[in-house]
Amino acid sequence: MQSxxxxxxxxxxxxxxxxxxxxTDIAAAVGLxxxxxxxxxxxxxxxRFVEQDHQGRYALGQGLLRLGAGHLDVNELRSRASNWADALASRSGQAVRLATLDGDRVVVVHHVFRPDDSVQVxxxxxVLxxxxxxxxxVLVAFAPHRSVRGVVDGGRAEVTAVRTQGWAVEDGHLPGTVGLAAPVRGSTGLVVAALGITGPPEAVLDGARRPRGRLVAMVVESAQSVSRELGWHG
Amino acid sequence: MQSxxxxxxxxxxxxxxxxxxxxTDIAAAVGLxxxxxxxxxxxxxxxRFVEQDHQGRYALGQGLLRLGAGHLDVNELRSRASNWADALASRSGQAVRLATLDGDRVVVVHHVFRPDDSVQVxxxxxVLxxxxxxxxxVLVAFAPHRSVRGVVDGGRAEVTAVRTQGWAVEDGHLPGTVGLAAPVRGSTGLVVAALGITGPPEAVLDGARRPRGRLVAMVVESAQSVSRELGWHG
DNA sequence: GGTCCCGTCCGACGATGTCGTACACACCCG
DNA sequence: CGGGTGTGTACGACATCGTCGGACGGGACC
Known part of the structure; x- marks a missing residue:
């Protein structure tokens, strides 16, 4: 449609x-x-996709900018998360990552290395x-639309479990690595990111191969702190 | 306007x-x-004001969100341009550069070396x-607002010439180098970058010191290929 | 296999988008 | 102060393009 x-x-x-x-400038620029x-x-x-000043000149309008406002700025997210991510790495001794859902892809947007001398990338x-x-x-369990939740092999039961307990565990995506993650919420309460740690099983799991409660609490609390930075009141 | x-x-x-x-849901919501x-x-x-997932469902698109963000994603631009830039370097035997207008500055965002053994930087x-x-x-001739066009010494006649023929030639910015460039358009048809080659005069110009038609065609076609990657239908 | 609902395509048709002409206004210059 | 220039805006003729019903292929469900 031309118009x-x-x-x-x-x-x-x-x-x-x-x-x-x-x-006149707009017309010239678009060739009309x-x-x-x-x-x-x-x-x-x-x-209201454009607004006009008192001299008749046009600028982008709030009606347009408001359409995009629901899409959180990734740089702002990283900026607000980075201090908590650093602190979580120090306290937990593990690598910390922040990820968002981009369509149905899980993309790492921030990464703090495990605080030791090991070689890390x-x-x-x-994309995870x-x-x-x-x-x-975590991201899939809290995703707003069901088409994303459909990609999880574990299905409905796992989604419910993650949503109920408020965190997820990773069982061996990479050999010798276990992970924990919790949801990061925006000002409306919707989950906009996930914050998590990864480390060797003996650091993350207890004797019964369950995640250490101390680490779970750290991850959940850090994610909640980031959420509060983003305006969440929960 | 209704539409x-x-x-x-x-x-x-x-x-x-x-x-x-x-x-179906969108139609119901807007009553159409x-x-x-x-x-x-x-x-x-x-x-690209909307995007569509693999099931045919629509979400807000990057083209709209980027209006608010204020700039074309330079990394996406480079990503989409790089194959065509490599091919152009191979076919033409010259160095290839991609540049964008940043305010009134012309900034190189991608550079493919001339495919030979010469030392290059x-x-x-x-900033050019x-x-x-x-x-x-090229960038100035197609710039949306005249304040940028004002910086060109050659004035109105040169702007018209470049817009009409769809490419520009460089006459000796660096000693012993001649350049050709053509506009790269985004999905709405606006020029978002310029793609060009530079080389020694004897490679780029013919006996009458005019740009070789073969090279002009290559540059224009490559720029149009990048434009199509960016969603331009021209 | 049948049914239902989805997204998409095609093409007829008339409503609307296109754009030339004109005007009011502001600014600049001699 | 008058003339010239360039701006944003209004009006209306006209033909182009936006509208939308019918149809179709595909997927999900029973």
Missing amino acids: LERAAAILQVVAGSGGTLGV PKTTAHSLLRTLLGV LDVGT PADRTALGR | LERAAAILQVVAGSGGTLGV PKTTAHSLLRTLLGV LDVGT PADRTALGR
Whole structure:
């Protein structure tokens, strides 16, 4: 549809200007007659995708910016999580990762190395299997739409268990590694990330091969602290 | 304009869902026939204001979210351009660079060395003069607002020439080097980058000191291929 | 296998989007 | 102060494009 494509082009021009633009400049930029651009802008004004200053110049409108507001800025997430992630690494002695759900992919957005001299590789940007990592299990269990939950092999029972206990354990995604993760919530209470640790089984599990309660509490509390940084009141 | 208002309503519904929605649900929510909603969604998909999962359900797209974010993701740009840039370097035998406009600065974001044994220096991050490089001339000629175009010494005539012929030539910014560049367009048709080659005059120019048609075609076609990767239908 | 519901495609048709012309206004210059 | 220039906006003719019913393929369910 030509008019939608033209409107999108206009929005991109206005966004790219970083400030305000007049009708004449917008028309020139998108290659349209001034009156055509003005018609499009009038409707964009009506739906508040653009706003107009007192001189008649246009900028992006709150109606458009508000559409994207529900999509948390990953940099802000990392920024608010990093101190708690560092502290969790120190207290637990294990590597700490923060991951988000991108579509149905689990993506590491922050990684703090285990605080020792071992050789480690930075994981940021890595995509993790959703069903075999603690981070993935948390994100999928709390995902808002069922199509994502469907990818977990363990099915409904596991989702319920993770949601009920409020954390997930990872059983051997990498040989010699066990993981724990808990949900990080945004201001609305929706889960926007997962925070977790990974380490050798003898560090993370007790004699009965259950996760150490002390570590579970640390992970859950750290995730809740990050959540409070993001505006969650729970 | 009815179609823009309808599209805005659809975007508000999709944003409000916080996840994904099907065509039927979106149509019901905005009170339109399914096929009407689908037509609108197809165009919104084309300009990446929505994205579609493998089950055909729609969510807000990066194209919309990025409007608020204020910039094209340079890493995505490089990622999509790099294969074509490599191919262009191989075919043309010259160094290839990709640059974007950052305010009124022309910044190299990707560089493929000339495929020979000569010593070369990686240019990524380098700021180029807008008026004396082919990359700069392209970006400025297609810039959305005239304040950027004002920086070009050659003025209105040069801008018109570059826009008309669809590529620019560089005349001696560096001694012994000539460059060609063409615009790279995003999904809405706006120019988001420039792709170009540089090489010695005898390689780039013919006997009459005009750019070799073969190389111009290669550069223009490669830039168009990158544009199509970015969602441009031109 | 049958049913239901989904997303998508096709094409007829008329409603709406396109855009040239004109105007009011603001600013600048001699 | 008057003339020139360029802006944003309004109006309306017209043909292009947006609308949407019908149909279809595919997947899920019984």
